[in-house]
């Protein structure tokens with residue numbers, strides 16, 4: 001075998017190799033299509049759904065836990081009367097402040113709430129202030145989060 005023959009032989013081998021790579025076995029690839037679909041589309045989709053599910057269930061109990069805390073005792077002003085922050089339901093007899101959105105105490109009695117706008121008290125199950133017309137509809141989740149830093153009302157003790 002001379003050199004040109006060897007080169008042409010190698011060339012033929014190379015062409016055969018390239019042909020194998022360039023034109024793959026489409027039949028078997030199409031057969032694997034559902035598998036690729038599963039890996040490439042459904043897999044990530046399930047992963048995202050699982051992450052959303054975890055996100056939802058990890059976050060949800062936190063807001064629930066805050067409700068379990070229940071009512072808290074109102075601070076007393078200098079004159080000995082309890083100070084109720086406006087917009088939060090309270091029981092005037094026990095001096096307890098209830099979580100936003102609560103309308104009744106444990107005994108089933110309707111709570112009171114002070115209008116944040118005009119400071120007129122009304123029943124907590126009434127959403128619209130009869131004096132100024134302010135509608136106080138509390139989304140419990142949002143309210144609990146915003147009212148988390150529940151310190152004493154500004155100037156509450158000093159006002160008396």
Ligand SMILES: [Zn+2]
Nearest residue numbers: 115118129132
């Ligand atoms: Zn009002």
